Amino acid sequence: MSVYFDYNATTPLAPEALEAMLPFLRGEYGNASSIHRPGQRARAAVEKARAQVAALIGCRSDEVTFTAGGTESDNLAIQGVMRGALRNPPGSRPHIITSAIEHHAVLHTCRAFEREDLAVTYMPVSNEGFVDPGEIRRALRPETALITVMHANNEIGAIQPIAEIAAIAREAGVPFHTDAVQSVGKIPVSVEQLGVDLLSLSAHKFSGPKGVGALYVREGVELRPILYGGSREGEPRPGTENVAGIVGLGAAAELAGGALEEAATRLSSIRDRLEQEIINAIEACGVNGTTDHLRRVPNTTNLHFDYIEGESLVIALDLKGIACSTGAACSSGAVEPSHVLLALGLSADRARSSLRFSLGRETAEQDVDLLLRALPGVVDRLRELSPVAPPRVRTISATKLTA
Numbered sequence: 001m002s003v004y005f006d007y008n009a010t011t012p013l014a015p016e017a018l019e020a021m022l023p024f025l026r027g028e029y030g031n032a033s034s035i036h037r038p039g040q041r042a043r044a045a046v047e048k049a050r051a052q053v054a055a056l057i058g059c060r061s062d063e064v065t066f067t068a069g070g071t072e073s074d075n076l077a078i079q080g081v082m083r084g085a086l087r088n089p090p091g092s093r094p095h096i097i098t099s100a101i102e103h104h105a106v107l108h109t110c111r112a113f114e115r116e117d118l119a120v121t122y123m124p125v126s127n128e129g130f131v132d133p134g135e136i137r138r139a140l141r142p143e144t145a146l147i148t149v150m151h152a153n154n155e156i157g158a159i160q161p162i163a164e165i166a167a168i169a170r171e172a173g174v175p176f177h178t179d180a181v182q183s184v185g186k187i188p189v190s191v192e193q194l195g196v197d198l199l200s201l202s203a204h205k206f207s208g209p210k211g212v213g214a215l216y217v218r219e220g221v222e223l224r225p226i227l228y229g230g231s232r233e234g235e236p237r238p239g240t241e242n243v244a245g246i247v248g249l250g251a252a253a254e255l256a257g258g259a260l261e262e263a264a265t266r267l268s269s270i271r272d273r274l275e276q277e278i279i280n281a282i283e284a285c286g287v288n289g290t291t292d293h294l295r296r297v298p299n300t301t302n303l304h305f306d307y308i309e310g311e312s313l314v315i316a317l318d319l320k321g322i323a324c325s326t327g328a329a330c331s332s333g334a335v336e337p338s339h340v341l342l343a344l345g346l347s348a349d350r351a352r353s354s355l356r357f358s359l360g361r362e363t364a365e366q367d368v369d370l371l372l373r374a375l376p377g378v379v380d381r382l383r384e385l386s387p388v389a390p391p392r393v394r395t396i397s398a399t400k401l402t403a
Contacts, residue, residue: 181202
């Protein structure tokens with residue numbers, strides 16, 4: 001038996017999305033830019049999907065641009081705004097405000113602009129993982145050209161005060177982008193209620209196919225293109241549409257929108273049980289970031305297991321058929337602590353000892369039962385091998401679960 005606790009990395013393709021896609025992977029192969037009947041059918045399918053995505057996030061269909069995923073959506077938003085800012089006025093040094101816990105699709109894009117001598121301010125977060133809107137207000141400059149702050153964090157699930165930040169941006173006349181890849185399809189998301197100008201999403205985070213996403217662009221926001229070619233997805237995003245992927249995104253959006261509250265309640269209950277029983281069963285273990293139900297997505301928890309390497313724990317659990325993830329990233333053979341966990345104030349050792357468990361629509365109580373049977377014993381064995389674990393935490397018994 002195998003269980004999956006890595007839904008924030010990717011989700012299984014929903015059967016409804018697959019069924020919607022199949023005709024466009026078989027007989028309906030028309031190019032949506034063609035004016036003949038096969039092309040018109042493809043165009044109709046793309047426009048239906050655009051309406052489905054628009055309905056999920058509460059915008060107009062013509063404000064949705066399809067992309068190849070969350071990374072392209074983030075890049076198109078940030079580069080599209082900043083390339084325009086570089087031209088007006090000539091010789092200016094535009095400024096970006098972002099947070100220290102963004103996804104690398106945002107952070108690396110901002111760092112690339114720093115290498116072009118643009119200014120970037122990386123806002124700190126509290127030990128619960130939240131940006132202070134007041135600090136963003138104080139970071140504003142006359143040359144600030146963009147604010148980009150994620151909606152929900154991919155590692156700890158913290159939901160940022162986007163509406164407050166958007167109000168500050170609007171007052172200052174600064175475009176505001178949010179990476180909502182980890183929130184769309186999990187919690188209600190309305191671009192009007194959030195007040196954002198640009199919003200990124202990705203299909204495979206909510207039971208759609210990989211390789212397709214969307215960018216919401218509020219009417220009146222100008223983006224410079226980052227790719228050039230034949231244009232169908234509005235001026236900023238040229239190229240032949242991935243019709244089957246777009247159709248799958250639309251179907252997944254409709255599916256997610258129809259069960260948001262029910263799914264959130266169910267997953268929050270399972271997540272809370274998983275979290276509490278792990279903490280009760282294992283010493284020197286705790287939650288990283290906020291535990292506030294109203295300020296984090298319902299499917300995510302991030303816990304540290306002191307004195308062991310998170311990567312070793314992921315591998316040991318994988319051998320037992322349990323898939324989860326660590327907050328660490330591998331680069332050139334060296335394991336670096338998660339930048340998100342370090343930003344919360346965790347030590348490098350504690351950040352390296354952390355795991356993320358993320359749930360999805362297929363997660364069942366039985367999956368949690370299996371994890372809870374396996375995890376204490378695995379932690380116990382790894383701590384017995386650890387040269388830094390005190391003796392009192394090297395003898396955790398799996399029977400503590402039933403004590």
